[in-house]
Amino acid sequence: MNGYKSRIFEYHSKPGGVAASWERSGYLIDGGIHFLMGHRPGQNTFNLYRELGVDFSEIKDMGTYCRFIDQNSGYSLEVTRDLDLLAGQLKSLSADDAVIVDDLISIARDGRGVQMFGIRDAKTFHTSIP
DSSP states (O other): OOSOOOOOOOSSSSTTTTOOEEEETTEEEEOOOOOOTTOSTTSTTHHHHHHTTOOGGGOOOOSEEEEEEOTTTOOEEEEESOHHHHHHHHHHHOGGGHHHHHHHHHHHHHTTTOOOOOHHHHHHHHHTOO
């Protein structure tokens, strides 16, 4: 198209990466792309997006990442940036799992501020592919 050679790196074993849907235990989980990670200045992928012509005026930060609704009971759980709220919701759903919930929230807190890999990382990744 424009003379550039390119490779596409997926976060999943199937084309589409995390933009996929699947069924589990009678539920349809839609993980389709609906947000753009690393879109703020100073983040690893920002310059790449800018070079690709991404219109940043249309991008808004997400407040709610996903919502789970039990259609039988009407119980709803929203996953947001508020990890304390999430912990409370999960524990109210299953108090017996409080230790597991605390572990999950601790892992999520440890991951805050971690950026997606940048161009240098992609080049390193590329050279490691046989």
